[in-house]
């Protein structure tokens with residue numbers, strides 16, 4: 482499958498923990514940015530059939546929906562977008578309303594990814610979020626009414642005063658509205674206001690081992706509630722796996738448009754610059770062609786972080802026989818890995834330690 486990612490780098494306020502290419506106080510650049518985005522799409526040299534589009538950010542819901550409509554139109558004019566393509570829009574609860582939700586639906590957006598993060602108003606404030614618990618439910622109810630069948634909620638783990646019972650309560654109150662949860666462990670990013678708050682003792686975050694325990698309990702609880710884990714941080718009910726992410730993890734082709742966006746076509750990867758000025762003049766951040774060792778590492782890494790796994794025969798093409806690695810056989814014997822018709826997959830119980838498993842396997 483081929484995918485398209487479109488980056489919208491504007492946010493109403495920068496959250497205290499976020500290190501993504503997203504900016505507040507830059508709304509004067511919106512029009513110029515969308516013109517540049519349109520030009521980038523219109524002049525793309527690739528002719529691809531597209532199975533998924535992901536409009537992410539930043540906060541795509543923070544700009545006038547007309548800009549999103551115009552950009553989707555450009556994509557449809559330039560590429561052949563499949564009739565049943567998955568089209569996701571990332572949104573924050575405080576910048577969504579009935580009018581916007583209806584408009585997105587009319588323009589073909591059929592999946593929402595809503596940044597809930599927490600349902601505890603104090604935690605939301607500590608994170609620098611602009612929304613509260615009440616707004617989350619209002620938005621979810623409105624989205625259902627507007628016709629959305631496929632809704633994801635992003636949640637954060639490792640927050641101040643967060644425990645498993647809070648997470649359980651939150652899942653219980655959200656599950657009837659959503660088909661998907663993305664649960665990320667809070668990373669304290671270098672240079673972020675959160676890092677300063679933690680260093681000054683103003684915010685006290687739980688220890689890593691405690692968070693890891695909560696993560697395992699959460700994965701079990703979600704499974705009990707019909708949300709199957711199909712990647713370290715992702716859980717889907719009734720087969721609503723995110724097709725866009727699955728394409729990334731299976732090393733499918735994707736084109737990224739916008740500030741800092743990455744593309745990957747037939748083994749070549751490149752990225753746009755993350756600065757507005759450089760993006761406006763079309764400057765790339767890098768272009769790289771992976772060597773065989775890097776390709777193998779990527780196949781193993783991406784495959785074992787999700788339900789897809791990888792084919793042993795795929796590695797042989799690059800001269801790697803994993804069967805020679807003693808850890809590989811040990812992991813198979815112990816049930817950490819399983820082999821299904823030549824495909825090696827991780828046992829979902831080990832998603833939480835998949836990084837350690839991958840490290841041992843790619844040590845060649």
Ligand SMILES: C[S@@+](CC[C@H](N)C(=O)[O-])C[C@H]1O[C@@H](n2cnc3c(N)ncnc32)[C@H](O)[C@@H]1O
Pocket residue numbers: 498499500501537538539540541571572573595596597598635636637665666667668669670
């Ligand atoms: C880049 S945001 C874009 C979506 C939207 N603006 C939002 O805030 O929900 C995508 C996800 O990344 C998560 N994220 C950002 N910074 C993070 C961090 N330091 N640790 C863990 N997750 C993070 C956010 O919480 C959000 O759910």
Ligand code: SF4
Pocket residue numbers: 491492494495496499500501503538539540573596
């Ligand atoms: S988490 Fe989302 S809303 Fe907050 S700064 Fe990052 S991209 Fe913007």
